[in-house]
Every structure is written in C-alpha cells, then in structure tokens.
Amino acid sequence: MTNIRFAILGTAKIARTIAPKIKSSEGAELLGIASRSEESAQQFAQEFGVPLTYSSYAAALDDPDVDAVYVPLPPSLHQEWTEKAAAAGKHVLCEKPLARNIDETERMISVCQENGVVLLDGVMWYHTARAAAIKRIVDSGQLGELRQLTSVFTFRWDTMPMENLRMHRDLGGGSLLDLGWYCVGAALWLLDELPQQVYARANWCNDVDVRMNGFLWFGDENSGERKVATFESGFDAVRRRWVEVVGAKESLVCDDFTRPWKSDRPRFWTHDGDGDSTEHVVAGKAQEECMVEAFCELVHRGQTDHAWLQLSRKTQLVCDALDRSARSGDVVEL
Numbered sequence: 001m002t003n004i005r006f007a008i009l010g011t012a013k014i015a016r017t018i019a020p021k022i023k024s025s026e027g028a029e030l031l032g033i034a035s036r037s038e039e040s041a042q043q044f045a046q047e048f049g050v051p052l053t054y055s056s057y058a059a060a061l062d063d064p065d066v067d068a069v070y071v072p073l074p075p076s077l078h079q080e081w082t083e084k085a086a087a088a089g090k091h092v093l094c095e096k097p098l099a100r101n102i103d104e105t106e107r108m109i110s111v112c113q114e115n116g117v118v119l120l121d122g123v124m125w126y127h128t129a130r131a132a133a134i135k136r137i138v139d140s141g142q143l144g145e146l147r148q149l150t151s152v153f154t155f156r157w158d159t160m161p162m163e164n165l166r167m168h169r170d171l172g173g174g175s176l177l178d179l180g181w182y183c184v185g186a187a188l189w190l191l192d193e194l195p196q197q198v199y200a201r202a203n204w205c206n207d208v209d210v211r212m213n214g215f216l217w218f219g220d221e222n223s224g225e226r227k228v229a230t231f232e233s234g235f236d237a238v239r240r241r242w243v244e245v246v247g248a249k250e251s252l253v254c255d256d257f258t259r260p261w262k263s264d265r266p267r268f269w270t271h272d273g274d275g276d277s278t279e280h281v282v283a284g285k286a287q288e289e290c291m292v293e294a295f296c297e298l299v300h301r302g303q304t305d306h307a308w309l310q311l312s313r314k315t316q317l318v319c320d321a322l323d324r325s326a327r328s329g330d331v332v333e334l
C-alpha cells in the first residue's frame with residue numbers, strides 16, 4: 001500500500017509531538033509544514049526534518065502531492081480548514097475538540113462525506129491496545145451491570161498564559177472542550193449510550209469554564225437501571241487523568257487513560273468487592289502512532305463514515321448540552 005503523505009497546518013505546540021510520530025508511523029509520510037509565517041515553517045521543518053514548507057495553509061492544500069492534512073489549529077478554525085481541505089480532496093486528521101459546537105461539527109462531517117474524504121478527531125487513546133482491552137472487559141459483562149463512570153482530566157492553570165487559546169471562548173477555549181472532551185467521550189464510548197439528561201456547574205474566567213463538574217444520566221430514572229457518569233475538567237489542579245468504570249460486581253480503574261504515565265507500561269486495574277485487584281499491563285505502540293495508523297487505514301478503506309466520527313459527533317452534542325447547563329444552571333434534556 002502506498003504511504004499517506006501528510007502536511008501539517010500550523011506550527012502548534014501539539015504538532016511538535018505529532019510530527020515525529022507521523023514520520024515513524026507505518027504507512028504515513030510527513031511531506032510538509034504550513035504556517036502563517038514562512039520563518040516558523042522553516043524553523044519547524046529544520047527541527048523535525050520535514051521536506052517542504054508552505055507559507056500559508058492554502059498553499060499546502062494546493063499541493064497535489066499532499067494526501068492528508070493534520071489540523072492542530074485553534075478549534076475556531078477547525079471547520080474552515082477542514083472544509084477547505086475536503087474541497088481540495090485532502091483527508092483530515094483534525095485535533096480535538098472537533099469544533100466549537102454541534103452545528104460546526106455536523107457541517108464538517110457532511111462536507112467531508114460529500115467530498116469522499118476521511119475525517120478523524122485527534123483523541124489518541126481510543127486507538128491503543130490498552131483502550132481495546134478496557135473496552136473488551138467493560139463489554140464482556142465481567143464488571144456486572146454497569147452503574148457509574150467517573151473521569152477526571154485536570155492540569156494546573158497557573159502555567160497557562162491569558163493569550164492561550166484555552167482562555168478564549170471565541171477560539172473554542174474552556175476546560176470542557178479541551179479536557180472534558182476526553183471524559184465525555186470515554187463515558188459515551190464505554191457505556192455505549194447517549195445520556196438523556198446532563199447537568200454541569202463551572203468556575204468562569206474570561207467567559208470560559210476554567211473548571212467544570214458535570215453529570216450525565218443514561219436511561220429512565222424509574223427503571224432501576226439508570227447509569228450515571230460524572231466528570232471533572234479543570235485548568236487549576238494538579239495533573240490527573242483517570243477513569244473508573246463501576247459495575248455491580250467489579251470496578252475498573254485506569255489512572256492515566258488519556259496518556260500513560262509510563263509509556264512502556266500502560267496499565268489499569270480491575271477490583272472485586274473483597275479487596276482483590278488485578279493489574280493489567282497492555283503494552284503497544286505509542287498512542288500517536290496508533291492514531292495516525294488508524295487514520296491511514298480509514299483512508300485506505302475509503303471509510304468516510306465510521307464509529308469514531310459518530311463518537312465525536314455525540315461527544316460534541318453532549319458537550320454543547322453541558323455548556324448550556326453550566327451557563328443556565330438548568331438540567332438539560334438531550
């Protein structure tokens with residue numbers, strides 16, 4: 001199979017992590033880096049050994065040798081550049097959150113599908129061997145009937161300057177879209193349902209949520225089977241990234257689901273009700289490579305509609321509802 005040749009749009013901080021991994025992924029090749037500044041593109045190209053530079057994002061889309069673009073731009077620019085890339089026939093690996101709201105997301109999905117190109121969001125952990133092992137255990141019934149999922153993603157806000165995109169609502173900032181995206185996505189994926197109701201409260205700064213606590217309720221409250229997911233996202237607390245899935249018989253805990261603390265030892269635990277726990281270590285490729293290779297596989301299969309994209313759409317739908325709830329103080333029905 002031929003390599004998928006990537007161009008990166010923007011010399012973002014996260015692009016510095018992804019660029020070497022595009023190069024080391026099987027079936028992928030890093031062809032070019034585009035920036036609003038020729039100088040930034042040159043510097044990036046030199047540091048990461050990228051053959052071509054483009055002094056605008058549009059120039060990368062004009063290059064017939066580019067098969068796919070990686071879009072690590074602020075969320076406010078995801079729709080515009082995904083649509084332009086799709087119109088130019090380029091497949092799109094777009095950073096999370098896919099967009100600022102469900103209208104932008106729906107539009108991105110339909111434009112990509114109309115142009116026959118693949119769209120995938122930049123959540124890496126879904127594509128790892130460890131995530132597959134977690135999902136297998138949750139789906140197997142080993143935990144018993146599922147009751148609750150709790151997840152947390154925080155880091156210290158005082159390391160983040162006000163000019164950072166995360167502190168600006170118009171750019172798509174806020175802890176919900178930046179970090180809660182992973183928590184909501186984990187709940188929807190692992191519980192495999194859409195919630196009927198959500199509720200959230202937030203601490204605000206510059207009109208963005210710098211901390212959010214949310215509730216998601218799945219199913220009828222009178223059925224005796226209603227599941228609950230809760231999450232915490234924040235820019236103001238020590239770095240944490242854990243998830244717990246709770247069943248009637250056992251629970252599963254992963255203390256670093258979005259990125260393993262030790263890359264050579266990705267782990268999680270299952271606990272029974274008698275104090276016995278089992279540690280599961282599931283080593284595999286780096287999660288960036290897992291994502292890039294999953295994307296390339298979708299491209300080779302020509303699969304423009306796929307489960308990950310539907311999960312992104314649902315994640316955006318639920319994040320919109322959580323934002324509405326946090327701003328209004330009301331429980332929001334989906």
Ligand SMILES: NC(=O)c1ccc[n+]([C@@H]2O[C@H](COP(=O)([O-])OP(=O)(O)OC[C@H]3O[C@@H](n4cnc5c(N)ncnc54)[C@H](OP(=O)(O)O)[C@@H]3O)[C@@H](O)[C@H]2O)c1
Binds near residue numbers: 009014072077096178
């Ligand atoms: N998957 C992950 O693990 C992960 C981790 C971190 C971030 N992210 C996501 O990646 C995206 C970028 O985050 P980041 O923190 O890496 O961003 P960043 O360092 O602020 O970079 C964003 C890039 O976008 C370009 N840009 C174009 N217009 C801009 C504008 N008006 N303001 C700011 N930048 C502009 C700039 O590139 P040029 O100047 O070169 O054109 C800039 O370097 C976000 O969606 C974020 O949520 C994902």
